[in-house]
Amino acid sequence: MAALVAEVVLTAFFLIVILGATGKSVPAGFAPIAIGLALTLIHLISIPVTNTSVNPARSTGVALFAGGWAIQQLWLFWVAPIIGAVAGAVIHKSLLSDD
Numbered sequence: 636m637a638a639l640v641a642e643v644v645l646t647a648f649f650l651i652v653i654l655g656a657t658g659k660s661v662p663a664g665f666a667p668i669a670i671g672l673a674l675t676l677i678h679l680i681s682i683p684v685t686n687t688s689v690n691p692a693r694s695t696g697v698a699l700f701a702g703g704w705a706i707q708q709l710w711l712f713w714v715a716p717i718i719g720a721v722a723g724a725v726i727h728k729s730l731l732s733d734d
Contacts, residue, residue: 638685639715645677646719647726649689654727691716 655661656669674689681687688694694712698705 638711641681641684642687642711642715643719643722645681645687646689646716647723649673649677650720650723651727651731654724655731658733660733685711688712689716 652673653666653670656666677689678687681689688697691713694709698709
């Protein structure tokens with residue numbers, strides 16, 4: 636359960652950073668810095684918790700080679716990012732959007 640919560644929250648945070656950094660009212664050229672630092676922070680937080688990959692395709696490739704337990708846990712790395720992305724988009728649109 637902790638892995639699911641961590642993946643959902645961190646994915647939502649990442650999407651909020653991406654949407655915020657690429658908004659119309661933000662100065663151009665700073666988005667890569669914000670996004671890169673956020674991704675680094677997400678890895679520092681979640682690698683000890685879930686060995687995160689922040690990429691469902693990468694998780695799938697590794698799980699196919701590892702087999703067994705990795706295949707059983709693969710659902711987490713597909714479902715959590717989808718839920719987190721939806722949550723991040725809703726939070727950004729309702730609380731942080733300029734529109």
